[in-house]
Amino acid sequence: MVFNPVTHVLFDMDGLILDTEKLYTVAFQNIVSRYGKEFTFEMKLKLMGTQAHEAAQMLITALDLPMTVDEFITESKEQFQMLFPDTALMPGAKRLIEHFHKQNIPIGLATSSSEEGYHLKVDKHHSDLFSLFPHKTFGSSDPKVKRGKPYPDIFLVAAAKFPDSPKPEQCLVFEDAINGVKAARAAGMQVVMVPDPRMDRSLTKEATLVVDSLEDFQPQLFGLPPFE
Numbered sequence: 001m002v003f004n005p006v007t008h009v010l011f012d013m014d015g016l017i018l019d020t021e022k023l024y025t026v027a028f029q030n031i032v033s034r035y036g037k038e039f040t041f042e043m044k045l046k047l048m049g050t051q052a053h054e055a056a057q058m059l060i061t062a063l064d065l066p067m068t069v070d071e072f073i074t075e076s077k078e079q080f081q082m083l084f085p086d087t088a089l090m091p092g093a094k095r096l097i098e099h100f101h102k103q104n105i106p107i108g109l110a111t112s113s114s115e116e117g118y119h120l121k122v123d124k125h126h127s128d129l130f131s132l133f134p135h136k137t138f139g140s141s142d143p144k145v146k147r148g149k150p151y152p153d154i155f156l157v158a159a160a161k162f163p164d165s166p167k168p169e170q171c172l173v174f175e176d177a178i179n180g181v182k183a184a185r186a187a188g189m190q191v192v193m194v195p196d197p198r199m200d201r202s203l204t205k206e207a208t209l210v211v212d213s214l215e216d217f218q219p220q221l222f223g224l225p226p227f228e
C-alpha cells in the first residue's frame with residue numbers, strides 16, 4: 001500500500017501511549033457495579049475518545065443510572081486518583097516518541113483527557129517522556145476544543161499549535177479509538193490505528209493503516225526517517 005508522506009505527527013494518549021484504557025474500565029465498572037450494572041466492551045468502544053462529560057452522559061443514559069453527570073464525574077475522579085498514578089506505557093510508545101524527537105520531527109499530543117487527568121497519569125512515572133511534547137491539547141478541559149472526538153476539533157486545534165502551521169494532509173495521527181480515527185479523518189489527516197485486540201476488525205476500516213502494536217510501525221511508510 002502507498003501512503004502520502006507527512007511532516008508532522010500527533011499522538012493520542014490513553015490506550016495509545018499509556019495503558020490507561022484498562023484502568024478506565026475498572027474505574028467505570030466500580031461505579032456502575034453499585035447499581036448492579038455492567039460496563040460492557042461494546043459500550044466502552046462508544047465512549048473511548050469522547051470528552052469526560054459526554055462519556056458520563058452516554059453511560060448514565062445507556063445504563064439508566066440514577067446519577068447526574070456531575071456526580072458521575074466526581075466519583076470517577078475518586079477512582080482515577082487511586083488507579084492512574086501507576087499506569088504503564090504501551091509497547092513501542094517510548095521508542096517511537098524518542099525516535100521522532102531525535103529526528104526533529106514535530107510532535108504534538110492530542111488527548112481527550114483533561115489537564116488534571118493528564119497530570120494524574122504522567123507526573124509520577126512518565127514526565128520525562130511527555131516533556132518531549134512541546135505542545136499538548138487536552139480535549140476535556142481546553143475551551144478551544146468545542147466538540148470531542150469523533151469531531152475533528154481536537155486535531156485541528158493541536159495542528160494549529162505547530163509554529164509552521166502544517167496543512168492537515170501533512171499531519172499523521174496515532175490513535176487507538178474508533179472515535180479518534182473518525183476525528184482524524186474528519187480533520188483531513190491520515191491515521192495509524194493501534195486497536196484493542198478485542199476489537200472487531202470491521203471497526204478499524206476507516207484507519208489509513210492498522211498495526212497490532214506501535215512496535216510494528218515503520219516510519220518510512222509515511223516518508224518519515226526510519227529506525228536505524
Ligand SMILES: O=c1[nH]cc([C@@H]2O[C@H](COP(=O)(O)O)[C@@H](O)[C@H]2O)c(=O)[nH]1
Binds near residue numbers: 016024055112177
Ligand atoms: O472507558 C473509557 N475510556 C475512555 C473514555 C474517555 O476517552 C478519553 C480518552 O480518549 P483519548 O484516548 O482520545 O485521549 C478519556 O479521557 C475519557 O473521556 C471513557 O470515558 N471511558
Ligand SMILES: [Mg+2]
Binds near residue numbers: 013015016049175
Ligand atoms: Mg485513546
